[in-house]
Amino acid sequence: MRIPFLRRSGRTTVAGLAAGAALTLCISGASTAQAAPVAKDGDRPSAYIIGGAAKPNGTYPFMAALLNKGRDSAVDRQFCGGSLLSQDVVMTAAHCVEGTKAKTIEVTVGRTLLSDKRQGSLRNVADIVVHPRYAKGNEAYDMALLILDKPVRGTAPVHLPTAGTDALIRPGASATVAGWGNTDTEVPKYPDRLRAVNVPVLSHIECKASYPGYDKSVNVCAGVEGKDSCQGDSGGPLFRKLPGRQGVYQIGIVSYGDGCAEQGAPGVYTYTGSAKLWKTLDESAKGKKVKRLLGR
Template sequence: MRRAGLIVAAAMVALGGLTGTASASPPPQANIIGGTEVPDGKYPFMASLQYQDEKGNWGHFCGASLIDARGVLLTAGHCGRVVEQLKVRAVVGRTKLSGEDGYIREIREVKVHKDADVALLFLDDGVADVAPIQLVTPGTDALERPGRPVLTTGWGSTVLDPAGPGGGGPGSYQPDRLREVTVPVVSNDECGVSYPDLDFKYSICAGRHGKDACQGDSGGPLFVKAPSGRFVQLGVTSAGWGCGALGYPGIYAKLSTQEVGDWIANFGMDTK
């Protein structure tokens, strides 16, 4: 099992096993499998969500993307619920976790969508020097054609993990440098074979054997580079079984759904 549950559980255990709004049986969680290291400054909109342990050390647990330079991040809903319970900060624009560059911001407010696995984090100050990632236009699906290559990034585990029992392969459970991987969009019909209960109104699948996200990548973006040179985000790393496992692509929160896009555009306000 991977993504949503494992990183969140690790953060909770590290701080004394907090309980509350987190599910007792969280969904499967996400890290970059089969990818490459990212050079400094390539994706400045990336953010690391970090919790503080009892010794005062900060540890990465989820990714996020800057969507508004006034200080708004987009992440996974299950990451947002952790932010509501722990002492968390956001580091924007830092490629290497051990570096000292980028912008450190406190999180003053969290809004979690009621159905989709997305959340908005409102920072205590803006990030004027960083260009936000552009979001896909709600109600469109041009970027979701099956087979289309898309990118995902994160500081998650790089250890290949089968969907069932058994050990993983070589790699690092917590790489210091941001990594990226290109994965193909998977059709709803194919993904439904692996995840028959998945609601495709709120989800899109991408990945193949050996190319995937994993523990620690949750909340990061699924995106493409447009002809203009701008990056356009179409999903948020959400869940999945295993990491790069055969027959189990990654699950991403779908941003093109009109309801979700409108919710984000209105900064988490109910438009109905």
Template sequence: MRLPLARKAAATLLTAGVTLSLVATAAQADPLPSNVDARPPIIGGTEVSNDAYPFMAALLRKGPGSALERQTCGGSLIDRAIVMTAAHCVGGDPADLEVVVGRTVLSNNQQGQLRNVTAISSHSRYGKEPGYDVAILYLDKIVEGIKPIQQPTPGTDGLIRPGTKATVIGWGNTDTEMPHYPDRLRQVDVPLLSHNECEIAYGPEKGVNAYNRVTDICAGVEGTDSCQGDSGGPIFRTVPGTQTHIQIGIVSRGEGCAAQGGPGVYTYTGSKVLWDTMMAGKDRR
């Protein structure tokens, strides 16, 4: 997936030529080790101004160092004390994780609100079959003064018409040659693809990394994409003429970043099946 590898570890893996798909397979099989970061960064995007997307969350490993050094994945505030992210981002103990919401520049500890994570609920089907890459983080205190990002009505598809542009944001890798992880949040607009196109790119031979048209969407074109470090963050549409953003997906996985024929795969937050099965055999830590 567009895996969370700790920033230094991610740079080492990419420099060594390890493919993203291999890293993703390992992450699905076992809980992420403490040095793991998320999917690659925004490719072909632009910097975001302060407070443009206050609902954006950064998942941080607890420990020494700045948030820039400790960030592993993205997430989104969906309720006052709940953050949604990708299941592959949160394989460990909630006590080892903290979340900052409303921060644009990771190293600026004057921005945003820092919260501990008290529990994690990952989708019970994640890692057993394609798709279902979603997890819910429960925070120790509510986030004050920040409006959660809006979610689509389950079972609808009006927001994912092929060819439509959507925006993805994150602190992930920005360079396909030499890893570069930015301090300031970045954004890029990517075109949504049809289920048929996504299935061609990620067929059954990919195993649990294959495309699942029930719970996934895919987006991107050569030169614009999400990447390592962006995992768990939101892809969203914006209601014309307003500041209302509707999250249509969660950064999940992909082969490479911004490569021809390798669009990013996102967990579709409008999937009724995704939420109907979320709590079946739930994994809450």
């Protein structure tokens, strides 16, 4: 996962992003993630999928990839993940887009193979809503909502847990995390094809033991040695598929962590079922507006 550290004061350039490492999910053995001079997702070292597998076309159509606008391949321009929350809104991590102008990025939804322009939908971003508490310096509220210029039709958005409940984050439950993050902790390698791994949800006590700054009111953590999200997949979803239910329930947003799939260092996610997370979105005018758009 990402190593938590202070954010840089400025957003990196597109060229710097393409040259640097990304917040991703790793798919290799456990090892220590090396912080690159420039993080692909902009503000923190990246995250990748460790212990995961490539997914066939059409898997997880709600998955979104955030891209810097440009002429390079989407594989080189992708810097964070996300998920379709409604036909007009993509949810991601605040640290992916804080300080970014909406006109400089675009989003793909439903694309498994980043380089295949025939897959999924490509949308411009009309506005970026960073959680107001994150904007004020509280990194536990690592959520941002991207307002798309046109709706994405024909794709089922993710479901969210009932606000204020914790049934879906019971310790020991298995959840899935997916993304296009770095797959090699030694030599950065970013896959074209979406990858995913199943990880166990941990108790708040275990999470707090690993990260003193962990806030159980808005965070959840998951992972085990050899299986984790890591550099390059920040903003992507942690989700569960429930027996007898259609679609998936997103329980987390890839946020931060210490190393990649190391023992005692699980990945930390923004908990999407947190009542506090959604209630405090009202603390900004943009937050209130997007809540009305989502019917929350």
